[in-house]
Amino acid sequence: MNLDEVRVKINDINDQMLALFKERMELSKDVAAAKKEMNKAIYDAKRERDILDKVTRDAGPDLDLYARRFFEALFSLSRTYQSEQLFQDNEFTVKMKKAIEQSPTLPPQRGSVACAGVFGSNAQVACDKLLPLSQIHYVTGFRAVFDAVESGECQFGVLPIENSSNGSVKEVYDLLEERKCYIVRGTRLWISHDLLVKKGTKLEDIHTIISHPQALGQCSHFLEKLECVELRSFDNTARAAQLVAASDDPGVAAIAAPQCANLYNLTPLMRNIQNSDNNYTRFICISKDFHVYPGANKISVVTTASHAPGGLGTLLTKFANIGVNLTKLESRPIVGHNFEFLFYLDLEASLADPKVLSVLAELHTSQDKFRLLGNYPEN
DSSP states (O other), X not given: OOHHHHHHHHHHHHXXXXXXXXXXXXXXXXXXXXXXXXXXOSOOXXXXXXXXXXXXXXXXXXXXXXXXXXXXXXXXXXXXXXXXXXXXXXHHHHHXXXXXXXXXXXXXXXXXXXXXXXXXXXXXXXXXXXXXXXXEEEESSHHHHHHXXXXXXXXXXXXXXXXXXXXXXXXXXXXXXXXOOEEEEEEEEEOOOEXXXXXXXXXXXXXXXXXXXXXXXXXXXXHHTOSSOEEEEOSOHHHHHHHHHHOSOTTEEEEEOTHHHHHTTOEEEEOOOSSOSSOEEEEEEEESSOOOOTTOOEEEEEEOOOSSTTXXXXXXXXXXXXXXXXXXXXXXXXXXXSSOEEEEEEEEOOTTXXXXXXXXXXXXXXXXXXXXEEEEOBO
């Protein structure tokens, strides 16, 4: 047979496979209904293993691996389809649908917002971008932002969560899992850092540089070139600039945003000292109430995965099966557990998609720990 003739036969087989696939997926609906009635889990490990062993054996040595992978993919798609049938009306799904219906029709523009920092900080700029008509309440530290929101002192809180060159703000991720607040909006800011000193200070005069650990990390290439300079962590870059301005020691410098120079009467000795010009920080807006505002295009969750070979892969495949792109995957150790981890996921998705909602509902039911952190617009 020539190539065209072979392709005609392959097309015929494809048509037969598609018809059988559709028939099999219809039967999966019946399986889902039966499992729901019997209160059985979707995943039947023994049955799948028995079938995979038979397929591997019957396919022969040339095709055993390919046949096994083919059926593994088929089982995975079937489980996802069953989840969609089983969880479309469960407690989690109904709760999320109700929250969407009750959410305001426009993103918030005003309100009281807790901000870790002082005037001139990047967090303050993020507050103005996210909530342009808000009243900012400055607090010390990320935990204090959550405290203010949970207590009702502030309606919202704004926090940095991730930097494009220095990674995640781990304390914020830990607080998101620990506390009962939700992400309702997100934005990105371009971040530049200057080395700020008191007037008249030269580079060789500096013996101490203070800033937030994220800023120190973002400027590590510049700092590595300095000799005999102590690096001190501080809770906020703008507060570090304040401290330098109030100090009588001309040898103390701060790494902070350019606007802090004018605000605190300091001199920018070196400008744009960050490692990369492509230096962006993601900021999130948190609320005590779960809302899904129009344009919500990102979902953040924290979950465990089965502590078994392939557990994380199985988890991620659930989203791949429904065509959802993951933009972040990060693990954090579970305190008190022997090398077990929580996984933070960011998805390009919306709770308005019933397939997405069903997968999340299944995770909510099946995982030891699962928390939906928010479905929110980010720009």
